[in-house]
Amino acid sequence: MSRLKHVIRHEFRLAAANKTFVILTILGPFLIFAITVLPALLAQSPGSVASGKPLALYGAPPAVEQALAAAFSGMDIEVERVDDAAAAKASVQDGSRIAFLSIEPGWPDGGKAVWYSKSGAEIALYSSASAVLEAAARETRIVESGIDPALVAKVLSPPSFEVIKLDKGGAEEARGSDSFVEALMTVLVFIMLIYMTVLLYGQMIGRSVVTEKTSKTVEIMLSSVKSRDLLFGKILGLGLAGLLQYAVWVSMAFLLKQFVGPLLGLSVPAGISVENLVWLVVFFILGFFLYSSAYAALGAASEDEQHLGQMAWPLIMFLIVPLVMISTLVSNPDSTLVVVLSLFPLTSPIVMLARVLVSSPPVWQLALCIALLVAAVAGTAILAAKIFRVGILMTGKRPKLKEVLRWVTVK
């Protein structure tokens, strides 16, 4: 046991005491912040792009002008009526006005309405203008047709419809249309995190095992420790480094939600909850052990890093499948295919995490998923220890699959 401790400490130090690890650990939360909070921040105040510049308006009927002024005041943009179209265009070009909206006489059913701007890319602005114009045109046409506007309003008013998420405790939570996008965002961030870290740490283990062979340190190690201690020391040492990284990230996310978010008046996505962060760590740990054991076995059976890279492809495919299916995962989290993938150990860490985030999978499925994962981890670790024991001393030739299978059966 004390030997294992030394191996763990050495491997932890090799993994954690380098610049890449420190940079990734510190920059990780900023990356998460950038992905999760910045889009929400930008969406909240699209007017910020205008930086206080006014909008020039030419030839609009008074009702339209009022409606536009009301719509844009919410974005801190003033609407200025102008009489000289050419001068207005020039002012847009020199940057003193954000845009110029020209409405020809006879609009909506004779003249054209044209939006001039320098970039043509301020979607938030011209879609508001377009919405105002659409409503105004509809109103004008209704009046011109002699229909009672009140009747039209009644016919067109949307019927009552609500989306409510029922969670396990029976609590009801109303969901707006934004919540799908928000859920998608949170799921995306969480499963990308799992995918990247499991892959990264798996590859680190694989490389570490191959390096043990290529740098010829393995013999001196085996003269002091059992091959099993060396293998598990590597896995646990790197696992500790991974947990340290997660601890930093999770506590940063927690701080963001509890203190920084409210302080800046930002709404942190509801998906970043303590419960979900716990699930993230649980599925990282299980996924990490499964993939790192598998990678260790592959490393022991590989000749060099290049060979390891080739052999690891089938394994990586299982990590990529859930990423490709992300929209299915979020929109249809309880379909048969998703449920199966959330129970199959190689895909379950990512898929089950996604399901936990967007719906409430039955407790038995969660329990079965974790039981299967734990069993798979144990099985893979035993297999890896056997392959490792024989394979780690094999150098200079690429073993065939048949040979590797024989190692497993050696007592």
Next chain:
Amino acid sequence: MITVENVYKAYSNVQAVAGLSFEARRGEIFGLIGPNGAGKSTMIRMIMNIIAPDSGTIRFDGEPLSEADKDRIGYLPEERGLYRKAKLGEVLEYLAAIKGAKPADYRPSIDAWLERFGLSEWKLRKVQELSKGMAQKAQFIGAIAHNPSVVLFDEPFSGLDPLAQDELLAVMVELKQKGVTVLFSTHIMEHAEKICERILLIDKGKEVVYGSMADIKTRYGHNAVQLEFDGDASFVAGLDFVESVVSYPRWIEVELKDGADADLLFRAIAGRLKVRRFETVAPSLHKIFIRIVGGEEAQNVQA
């Protein structure tokens, strides 16, 4: 101390070790000698329990090697390697720690050995910055820093310059003086001849000669002459009382047939060569090896 009995080991189609038996006694320097591919490394790996023999027994003080025994052994593998990304001092401390040594014991020991081999200033540098020779010395320190009572060195001199080789020989003698049992393998007979008390000479996995250096020399007689001269000595090989001749760059070693006298040779060369040195000697290990296995095999061996 280490007793090997009738050990066999075959790889897929090569019989690496074919029935070796020997004993390395407590506190002696024991040499496992033979040409490349003779099975020396395989034998040492089996003693270290890194690979298992197909048959035969290896015992350590009468018992099979246990995990606890491994702590008392210092092992220098033939395939050298250290964790390249880690600092030299950290690697050496790690190697000592996994032998179960205490920091209070191994720290001063590591510092002393680094000092001895002139590597003190490299302690905080990464292993990958070391030159090949320095890395060799560092690995040697890694094998002995935990103060083992038995050391197994597999080809300890390979890759070292002559000066460093002499340094290593001196250290091995010092270890012996401290009571450490030293077992090492080499294909350079001269090294074995300098420091070994007892040897096992092997070829193709089989024993060629086994015993104390003194016995072996006696067994093969003081019946050789080392001759340094000016002139053409090619006729010496043709003399009827000469068994064989080994030519070195500046001198020859002449082995005489049983019953022949060195005087006979002296009279035969008188007047035909300008003799600088004429010395009767015990045959060198190299000479003995050639005599037993034949010249063809012996070409793999350095004098």
